[in-house]
Amino acid sequence: MSIQIAPSILAADFANLQKEVEMLNASKADFIHVDIMDGVFVPNISFGIPVTEAIHKHATKPLDVHLMIVNPDNYLQAFRNAGAEIISVHYEACNHLHRSLQAIRNFGAKAGVAINPHTSINLLADVIQDIDLVCVMSVNPGFGGQKFIENTYDKVSRLKDLILSKGAKTLIEIDGGVNLQNAPKLMAAGADVLVAGSFVFSSANPIATIQELKAIHN
Numbered sequence: 001m002s003i004q005i006a007p008s009i010l011a012a013d014f015a016n017l018q019k020e021v022e023m024l025n026a027s028k029a030d031f032i033h034v035d036i037m038d039g040v041f042v043p044n045i046s047f048g049i050p051v052t053e054a055i056h057k058h059a060t061k062p063l064d065v066h067l068m069i070v071n072p073d074n075y076l077q078a079f080r081n082a083g084a085e086i087i088s089v090h091y092e093a094c095n096h097l098h099r100s101l102q103a104i105r106n107f108g109a110k111a112g113v114a115i116n117p118h119t120s121i122n123l124l125a126d127v128i129q130d131i132d133l134v135c136v137m138s139v140n141p142g143f144g145g146q147k148f149i150e151n152t153y154d155k156v157s158r159l160k161d162l163i164l165s166k167g168a169k170t171l172i173e174i175d176g177g178v179n180l181q182n183a184p185k186l187m188a189a190g191a192d193v194l195v196a197g198s199f200v201f202s203s204a205n206p207i208a209t210i211q212e213l214k215a216i217h218n
Helices: 014-025 049-058 072-081 097-106 152-165 183-189 206-214
Strands: 004-007 032-037 063-068 084-090 110-115 133-137 171-175 193-196
Touching: 004 032, 004 206, 014 049, 014 206, 032 049, 049 063, 049 072, 063 072, 063 110, 072 084, 072 097, 084 097, 084 133, 097 110, 133 152, 152 171, 152 183, 183 193, 193 206
Parallel strands: 004 193, 032 063, 063 084, 084 110, 110 133, 133 171, 171 193
Antiparallel strands: none
16 A cells, blocks of 8 residues: 655645645645644644634645644544544543543544654553554654654554554554655555655645655555
């Protein structure tokens, strides 16, 4: 199966958001990745429910919403109503992760868990069969354009082993510093979905860049 690409709208031109979304609609992207930051869980603020609704209004691709916020349970239904088809909560922000995953699925979305660079994949062993997607942070969350953390390859490989050993169908998503150099290695390690922000939106031809990422095989 070819790699799936989820361009991060965080790196888009916010003054021309509709145009940027329409560009992604016309591309080979599989999802639109929407980073929600609250300035508490991560040291930055991005946007929230109204902007997600506005993106959804123009998007023809599924919205992959990544909640980098405290108390995510309070906002699951609101983001689902705003158009999220995948909702990822951070392991580090959930006191009752299994309950959060159940709630996301009950609202009709796919349930994702994001893990920070320091968080061990072993902590997901007891819930991996309830997770549709694990978002492995390959940079420290909060800002775009950061340098890729090399330990990610090994982490992805170990996560793939865990998924297979449990007979789960969980997808592995990589978020942070993805480019044409590390994408083949990530795919070889077991990645299914690549989030690309700055690499796509700062390129001279974002549609062609997405196409190049889609064409990668390990």
